[in-house]
Amino acid sequence: MTNEAGIQPIRGTRGANDPGPRNQILDLQNPDVFIPPETDNGSLPNLKFPFALAHNRLEDGGWAREVTLREFPASKSMAGVNMRLGPGVVRELHWHKEAEWAYILQGTARLTVVDPDGNLSIDDLKPGDMWLVPSGIPHSIQGMEDGTEFLLVFDDGNFSENETLLITEYMAHTPPSVLAKNFGVDAEHFANIPKSEKYIFRQPVPQPLEVVRSQLPDSPPPQPYVVHASKIEPTKYSGGTVKTVDSRTFPVTNLSALIIEIEPGGMREMHWHPDADEWQYYIEGEARMTVFDATSKARTFNYRAGDVGFVPKTLGHYIENIGSTPVRVVNVFNSRLCTDISLNQWLALTPPELVRGHLNLDDTVMKALRPGVRAVVR
């Protein structure tokens, strides 16, 4: 690739060619960063971090990588993990201080959870299904015959997947005499427990769900920790679809989510969220987003599969499909309910003379203002 190939940082009379050195692959993936729209202004923090730049932890039969506050300083309120578990491979029994929201990307994952009242949940989740494990609640994850890949979102940017409370470490760091007393058996029976974490490790693919469930008490938690969201029909709009999963349909969750599909030419309309930050994961397609903040700050970013985006609470934004294939993006909010303010609806419900007085809009624009949820437009 020569320095003359690809895009150049020229917009009208502004800019000049870039003779190099330059990373042309990144330039081509981030055209709105390399050649920002004229409307961009001022300094906003970076609001994109690709999982492809996150350290990948390769383990026995799986891997895990994380985008936390350390990788992505803007995302103070939430952190994300992308994990792969091969057939039978287990993410060790553990718990953590943060709540864990999950979205299955590939294959089948088996989740086990036990609650404080002795209720238990064992379920198999398919792509599009979700779980929410509250703070402090113990759980494990296992890949089924087809293995699994999934996304985890935690309600604190300081979370680290490498610093969870693990069953192996808890046992290894308790005096054997205490283990003996706790379980009512002699200490020698604990001679073979692991000295350190197993974290991710191979096991045989477990028995079918009905078999495993039949071996344990039939005592499901009163509010399920899983939601088979793959079976929920999305709401259709002119430019795509939106599936909402929040505490109205998934009472246990303290993190709400939108699964958005934007057709080529479509756009998630201009809006903001009055009470929540938005953590984004792009599943497919090519998109751009401009984020607006006071005073006069605006910055545009490009996103594609595997990228994480972030929008701080109350900042204006849209997500535009700039490719020729659908954009699919997951939005996770650190609030129990999904709420947003639509720019179009706000103006439509404001006295027209007041709107005209501010913006000098002509009749065509004034007639285009209408209340109601539009969500994804074209």
Ligand code: MN
């Ligand atoms: Mn966990």
Ligand code: MN
């Ligand atoms: Mn949003």
